[in-house]
Each structure stands twice: as C-alpha cells, then as structure tokens.
Amino acid sequence: MRLRHGLAAWLIGALVAGPALAAEERSVIINPTTAWNHAWNEILIDLFVIGGVFGLIGAWFLVKYRTTDENAVGAAEPLNLEKALAWALVPAAIFMADDFLLSAKGWSLWNIQRSVPPNALEIKVLATRWNFEFEYPNGAKDIDLIVPVGQPVVLRMTANDVIHSFGLNEYRLKEDIMPGRITHLWFLPDKPLESKVVCVEFCGHGHSEMNSSVKAVPKADYDAWLASKTKKRTSLLEGRGATPAVALN
Amino acid sequence: MTAITDHAPAPAGFRISEWIFTTDHKRIGILYLIGSLAALTVAGVMALGIRIEQGAIGESGLMNYFVLDFGKNLTTATAYNTALYFHGAAMILAFLIPGLTGFAANYLVPLMLGAPDVAFPRINALSLWLFWAGIVVALLTFVVPDKPDIMWTGYPPYSIVTDANTALYVFTVHLIGFSSILGAVNFLVTIIYMRAPGMGWNQMNMFVWTTFAAFMIQIVFVPVLAAAVTLLLFDKYLNTGFFDPSRGGDVLLYQNLFWFYSHPAVYVIFLPAMGLLYEIVATQAKNPIFNYKAAVYGGIVGILVITGEVWVHHLYIAGMPDWLRIGMMVTTLLISVPVGLMVISLWGTLYKGAITYNVAMRYVVVCMFLILVGGLTGIPLAITSMTVHLSETSFVHAHFHFIMGMMATYALFAAVYFWFPKITGRSADSRLAKAAFWCNLAGTQVTFWPLFMIGVRGMPRRYWNYDMYPQFEPYHQVATLGAFITAVGIALMIVGWIVSAMRGPKVGPNPWKSRSLEWTHAESPPGPGNFPKPVTVSQTWTPYDYHV
Numbered sequence: 128m129r130l131r132h133g134l135a136a137w138l139i140g141a142l143v144a145g146p147a148l149a150a151e152e153r154s155v156i157i158n159p160t161t162a163w164n165h166a167w168n169e170i171l172i173d174l175f176v177i178g179g180v181f182g183l184i185g186a187w188f189l190v191k192y193r194t195t196d197e198n199a200v201g202a203a204e205p206l207n208l209e210k211a212l213a214w215a216l217v218p219a220a221i222f223m224a225d226d227f228l229l230s231a232k233g234w235s236l237w238n239i240q241r242s243v244p245p246n247a248l249e250i251k252v253l254a255t256r257w258n259f260e261f262e263y264p265n266g267a268k269d270i271d272l273i274v275p276v277g278q279p280v281v282l283r284m285t286a287n288d289v290i291h292s293f294g295l296n297e298y299r300l301k302e303d304i305m306p307g308r309i310t311h312l313w314f315l316p317d318k319p320l321e322s323k324v325v326c327v328e329f330c331g332h333g334h335s336e337m338n339s340s341v342k343a344v345p346k347a348d349y350d351a352w353l354a355s356k357t358k359k360r361t362s363l364l365e366g367r368g369a370t371p372a373v374a375l376n
Numbered sequence: 377m378t379a380i381t382d383h384a385p386a387p388a389g390f391r392i393s394e395w396i397f398t399t400d401h402k403r404i405g406i407l408y409l410i411g412s413l414a415a416l417t418v419a420g421v422m423a424l425g426i427r428i429e430q431g432a433i434g435e436s437g438l439m440n441y442f443v444l445d446f447g448k449n450l451t452t453a454t455a456y457n458t459a460l461y462f463h464g465a466a467m468i469l470a471f472l473i474p475g476l477t478g479f480a481a482n483y484l485v486p487l488m489l490g491a492p493d494v495a496f497p498r499i500n501a502l503s504l505w506l507f508w509a510g511i512v513v514a515l516l517t518f519v520v521p522d523k524p525d526i527m528w529t530g531y532p533p534y535s536i537v538t539d540a541n542t543a544l545y546v547f548t549v550h551l552i553g554f555s556s557i558l559g560a561v562n563f564l565v566t567i568i569y570m571r572a573p574g575m576g577w578n579q580m581n582m583f584v585w586t587t588f589a590a591f592m593i594q595i596v597f598v599p600v601l602a603a604a605v606t607l608l609l610f611d612k613y614l615n616t617g618f619f620d621p622s623r624g625g626d627v628l629l630y631q632n633l634f635w636f637y638s639h640p641a642v643y644v645i646f647l648p649a650m651g652l653l654y655e656i657v658a659t660q661a662k663n664p665i666f667n668y669k670a671a672v673y674g675g676i677v678g679i680l681v682i683t684g685e686v687w688v689h690h691l692y693i694a695g696m697p698d699w700l701r702i703g704m705m706v707t708t709l710l711i712s713v714p715v716g717l718m719v720i721s722l723w724g725t726l727y728k729g730a731i732t733y734n735v736a737m738r739y740v741v742v743c744m745f746l747i748l749v750g751g752l753t754g755i756p757l758a759i760t761s762m763t764v765h766l767s768e769t770s771f772v773h774a775h776f777h778f779i780m781g782m783m784a785t786y787a788l789f790a791a792v793y794f795w796f797p798k799i800t801g802r803s804a805d806s807r808l809a810k811a812a813f814w815c816n817l818a819g820t821q822v823t824f825w826p827l828f829m830i831g832v833r834g835m836p837r838r839y840w841n842y843d844m845y846p847q848f849e850p851y852h853q854v855a856t857l858g859a860f861i862t863a864v865g866i867a868l869m870i871v872g873w874i875v876s877a878m879r880g881p882k883v884g885p886n887p888w889k890s891r892s893l894e895w896t897h898a899e900s901p902p903g904p905g906n907f908p909k910p911v912t913v914s915q916t917w918t919p920y921d922y923h924v
Contacts, residue, residue, distance in 0.1 A: 193731045219717065
C-alpha cells in the first residue's frame with residue numbers, strides 16, 4: 128500500500144514538476160555544468176538500482192535452478208489472468224513512473240541549459256573545416272575562446288561548409304554547428320580554467336584535429352586581452368570582407 | 377502451396393549450382409549466414425585497424441594496409457575514416473540485419489510454423505541475390521581509389537562535398553534495402569497464411585513473433601531510408617539542392633529521414649535477437665515463456681507502436697527546436713516499458729526452471745547481462761539534457777556496442793550453436809567452442825568498459841588521433857588489447873563451426889529436448905519440404921509445453 132502511494136506521488140510529482148519548472152523564473156543563475164554533474168550522479172543511482180535488482184535476480188535464478196538432469200522439466204505454473212495482468216501492469220507502471228521522473232529531471236536541467244541569462248557575453252562562432260573562429264563583441268576575432276570568469280557566455284554559432292559540433296567537455300555542453308542556421312549554447316565559467324573545445328560531428332579529413340583552446344581568465348585579464356586584440360585587428364584583418372558570422376546581426 | 381512441396385528429391389553429393397539457384401529456405405538461410413559471417417569478418421578486421429590506430433596517440437602507419445591501400449595514397453585520417461565507414465555500414469547492413477532476418481528467419485520461421493517453405497520461394501532467392509550484390513558493391517570500397525569516408529550515417533553536406541564515392545554507399549543501401557523489403561513481404565505473408573493448421577497467433581514461437589515485428593518495421597521504414605540516400609545521390613551527382621540551405625534545401629532533412637529508419641532498425645536487430653534468446657532460454661530451462669502475452673502484446677507490439685516516434689534522440693544536439701527535443705525524450709524513455717516487459721518475461725522464464733547449460737545457453741546468459749548494461753546506459757542517452765554532454769562521445773559508442781556488437785551478435789552466435797544440430801545433424805559444442813566463448817566475452821568487456829569511462833569524460837567519437845587528450849591513452853591501449861582477444865575468439869569460433877560441420881559428433885534429431893516443431897516434427901537436417909508428413913497442431917499445443 129505504501130508502495131502504491133509512493134508510486135502515485137511520484138507520478139503526480141513528475142507530471143507537475145516538469146511544466147512548473149519550465150514556467151519558473153530564475154533570479155539566480157544556475158551553472159549548467161554543475162547541474163549536469165549533479166543530475167549524472169542521480170541517474171547513476173537510478174541505473175545501479177534497476178541493474179542491481181535485475182542482475183541479482185537473474186544471477187540467483189541461473190544458479191538456483193540449474194540442474195544436470197537432462198530429462199528434468201521446469202515447474203513454473205501457468206499464470207492466471209490476474210497474475211498475468213499484474214505482471215504486465217505493475218512493472219509497466221513502475222517503469223513509466225521512473226520514465227516520467229527522469230523526464231522531469233531532464234527537462235528541468237534542459238531549461239537551465241537553454242535559458243540564456245540576460246547578462247550573457249555574446250560571442251559569435253564560425254566553424255570551417257577545420258577550425259573555429261570566435262568574434263568578440265567589439266569585432267575582434269581569434270581562433271581561441273577567451274572568456275572572463277564569472278560572466279555567463281552565450282555562443283551564437285554557424286558554419287560555412289559542413290556540419291560541425293561544438294564540444295565543450297569541461298563544461299558538459301555541446302551543440303551542432305551547421306550552414307544556414309544559427310545555433311547557440313551558453314556556459315558559466317566559474318573559475319579560471321584552460322580547456323579545449325573539440326569538433327564532435329564528423330566533418331572529414333581534419334575532424335580529429337579541429338579544436339581550439341578555451342581559456343577562462345579573470346575579468347581584468349580578459350579586458351586587457353580584448354583591448355590588445357582590437358588594436359591588432361585593425362592592422363591584420365583589414366579588407367578581409369564580411370563573413371557569415373558578421374552577417375548574423 | 378503444392379508447387380512448394382514439389383521439390384526435387386534430396387540430391388546426392390554437392391553441386392554448386394543447386395546452392396546458387398536454390399529456392400529452399402534452409403539453403404537460402406545458410407547462404408545468408410555465410411554472407412553475413414563474411415561481412416562480420418571483413419568489418420571485424422576494420423575494427424582491429426581502428427583499435428590499432430586509436431591504441432596510441434599519433435600515426436600507427438598501419439591504417440592504410442587495412443583498407444588495402446598498399447601504395448599509401450591515402451592519408452591515415454582518410455584510411456581510418458574509410459575503415460570506420462565500412463565497419464559501421466557492414467556490421468549493421470550486411471552482418472546483423474541479414475544474420476538475424478536473413479539467416480535465422482529463413483532457416484527457422486517456416487520450420488517453427490510447420491510450413492514446407494516460405495510463401496514466395498523465388499522472391500526469397502531474389503532477396504538473397506540482392507543481399508550478395510549489396511555485399512559485392514560494399515566490398516568495392518577496397519578497390520576504388522575514392523573510398524567512401526562518410527560513416528555509415530552519410531550525413532550531408534559532408535557526404536555531398538567530399539571527394540569520396542558516396543554512390544557506393546547509396547547503392548549498397550539500395551540493394552540491401554530492396555532485399556529487406558522483399559524479405560518483409562515474403563515473411564509477413566508466410567507468417568499470416570502458412571502456419572500449420574490449428575496454430576493460432578498465441579501459439580507461435582516468440583522468434584516468429586519478433587521476426588513478424590522486425591519485418592513490419594522493415595516494410596514501413598526502409599523506403600524512407602532509400603528515399604533519403606537517393607536524395608544524397610541527386611544532390612551529389614545531379615547538383616540538386618535538397619540538403620543545401622543556400623539553395624532552399626534543409627540541412628537537417630537527411631538526418632531526420634535517416635534516423636526515422638535507422639532508429640527502428642535497432643529494433644529490427646534487437647527484436648529477432650530477443651526472439652532467439654527466448655527460444656533458447658525456454659528450451660534450456662524447460663519452461664513456458666513467462667507471461668507470453670505481456671511479452672508479445674505489451675513488449676513486441678509496444679515497441680512497434682513507439683518505434684517511429686523516437687528518432688529525434690539521435691538529433692538531440694543537432695539544432696532541432698527545443699520543444700521537440702523534450703517531446704521525443706519522453707517517448708524515448710517510454711521505450712523502457714515494452715523492453716522492460718520483454719526482459720521480465722525472459723528472466724521469468726528461468727523461474728522454477730530446470731536449467732541445463734550448453735554453449736548456446738552460455739551466450740544467452742551473457743546476453744541477459746549485456747541487455748542490462750546496454751539498456752541502462754541508454755537511459756542517460758534518452759535524456760536530452762544528459763546527451764548535451766554524452767552525445768558523440770565513446771560513451772555512445774560503448775552503449776550501442778553492448779546492444780548491437782555484443783547482445784545481438786551473441787544472440788546470433790547462440791542461435792548457430794543451438795540450431796547447429798538441426799542444420800548439420802552434428803553438435804558444435806566442442807572445447808574449441810568453449811575457448812572461443814571465453815575469449816569473446818573477455819575481449820569485448822576489456823574493450824568497451826574503458827570506452828564508457830573515457831566517454832563520460834568526453835572522448836570524442838570518430839577520432840583517429842587525440843593528442844589533446846593524452847590522459848585517455850592508457851584506456852585506449854586496454855581497449856585495443858581487448859580487440860585482439862575478441863579476434864582470437866571469433867577466429868576460434870568460426871574454425872570450430874567448420875570443423876564441427878564436418879567432423880562434429882552426430883546427435884539425434886532433438887538433442888536439447890525442445891518442444892518446438894522444428895525439433896519434434898522434422899529430421900536433422902530437414903529434407904526438402906521440411907516435414908515428412910504435413911504438420912497439424914492441437915488448440916492446446918504450444919512450442920513450450922514442457923509440463924504436458
């Protein structure tokens with residue numbers, strides 16, 4: 128009885144939680160990276176519980192009912208209608224409850240991942256075989272992604288040849304980049320960190336070598352770097368013409 | 377029907393023309409098996425090449441030899457991509473699907489139904505020929521200079537702008553797809569109309585049910601794949617712009633069409649594999665299928681209903697609308713309901729059983745745990761926000777290898793061992809077979825657990841080199857070691873089959889004491905027309921009535 132109540136509560140909770148979370152307005156920015164890590168640990172528990180139950184029961188049956196008598200036959204009774212229905216509906220209800228619970232959890236994380244904070248620093252990304260190019264708010268361009276610690280960053284991304292994908296492993300995020308569309312992802316660099324972004328959608332010969340550095344640096348360092356980039360840009364990239372990344376405006 | 381039973385009497389001796397032009401479902405099944413094992417071997421050699429290349433950071437210098445580029449005209453990257461293309465395309469299209477719905481369905485379904493052959497034996501032969509033609513076209517990969525390098529998925533725009541030969545991929549899919557459609561027509565008609573008199577739908581073998589469902593999927597979804605790859609052909613060679621956004625095309629259209637077929641294709645493989653496991657478990661535990669109707673109408677039919685509404689989980693990070701990525705997360709997770717019912721039914725069949733272990737049953741036991749690992753690791757991959765990190769990593773790669781590369785593959789291996797006495801009259805349960813089993817088990821586990829571990833930490837798929845992640849190298853080394861152990865296992869297994877077919881101990885017509893028609897009513901091996909006299913069954917008969 129308690130189990131049944133628990134199940135009902137789960138189901139209702141799961142059904143209500145998703146939309147409720149979707150509608151919730153967040154004043155505090157939740158870091159999608161830590162939220163992912165947290166959800167992963169919870170899902171691992173779910174997997175180990177289900178796997179453990181089935182694994183142990185299976186192993187127990189395999190050992191307990193083994194015989195060397197080749198003429199022996201099994202002793203399972205045929206199920207009557209009630210038992211047959213129960214053995215279909217109860218597991219189905221449990222699986223569905225778990226599915227809805229996981230859906231609700233997944234959806235609430237998804238809302239975090241897809242709701243770009245209003246104060247996010249916008250950087251444009253152009254993927255070309257086989258490199259990424261980043262365009263900063265002041266128009267400076269670089270093949271490395273340098274971001275200030277503490278400020279959310281949103282990447283507006285497109286490609287000019289084939290499909291690529293922006294794999295930010297350290298931040299637990301990724302999104303494809305393709306011609307003719309602008310996709311986005313955002314992340315929150317909460318501490319100084321040097322990592323890599325790698326292309327994770329097969330794009331041909333140089334796919335394995337398509338990566339850039341991602342450096343989260345203190346705000347002052349970022350500002351200084353950007354100022355230096357701006358000066359260089361006028362001399363280096365003059366007359367280069369509009370790129371699709373510019374056309375995104 | 378009479379025409380089918382009017383086969384010539386069993387020939388004395390071996391004549392190659394009788395095999396090439398055969399319309400006998402058993403011989404067609406065996407020819408499917410030979411073709412699919414050939415594909416397994418070549419695609420397996422590609423896997424070894426892939427593992428060698430990934431075994432250490434930097435160029436191994438060996439990759440070109442694996443794709444028969446002895447002059448080293450290709451770069452390591454292109455040779456590696458060619459090997460990956462062939463490994464994926466051949467394992468799915470030429471090994472697993474033909475192995476399960478070609479060999480196993482052909483050999484077993486008419487026998488399990490008590491039928492003398494399939495409904496359209498000549499169309500059956502045409503299916504086989506198309507399959508072999510598909511294999512030949514696929515093998516041209518190693519002959520042409522512009523080897524396909526587009527992965528088994530063939531995503532545009534890359535597959536259109538590449539210099540490589542996308543046409544070979546398209547024609548391979550066309551030939552094997554057409555073979556599948558004809559097979560589907562044949563087997564659906566056979567199962568609907570050619571059951572032994574008295575055999576109701578609820579008295580069919582689980583394998584027949586799963587075959588029925590697999591071919592329902594094929595007949596609905598294969599044409600979509602055929603359309604998708606044909607559009608690729610037009611875009612690449614006729615300069616149409618279906619997938620070119622600068623000319624009004626849609627860059628994601630192909631991925632949607634491709635996965636609209638290719639996710640259901642997972643069930644074209646998974647369902648018959650499960651069907652084989654059910655047959656072997658019921659026989660070896662001498663028990664009826666636990667909750668047969670729940671497994672059939674909840675499990676198999678449930679998968680049929682949901683299978684066409686889940687494909688977007690392959691496009692979770694592909695830039696689909698945010699809301700669509702949520703809808704299909706729910707449907708994808710709900711797949712756990714029918715699959716769960718099938719798993720419970722399989723587990724439950726062991727309950728109070730009298731379990732004896734032959735080589736087939738060993739593989740089945742392993743499969744039961746592989747389903748757990750493969751199925752449960754699919755759960756995070758069903759959740760949109762989790763794939764935002766896990767997608768395109770070796771976690772995905774390890775996940776589907778647990779289902780396709782191990783569970784479905786071992787179900788097929790188990791089937792060969794289990795029905796070997798039926799096919800040859802001899803047993804294949806030798807010491808060689810047991811040694812091969814342990815090598816296969818150890819090798820695959822050693823290969824794929826490290827890939828799970830580095831996958832969670834972000835090891836990207838389809839990378840021949842990964843010098844930005846030197847911390848993953850030891851894991852790759854272990855995985856490569858596993859591949860060699862598996863290769864030894866597969867080689868021992870195939871040698872064991874050949875030796876056993878010629879010199880294995882002769883066994884009686886029903887060595888496992890099964891209650892299914894192919895064992896109780898047919899000789900081993902069955903002659904032309906399958907049954908010495910027409911089969912009828914009573915209303916209470918089932919293939920699993922061990923207690924009667």
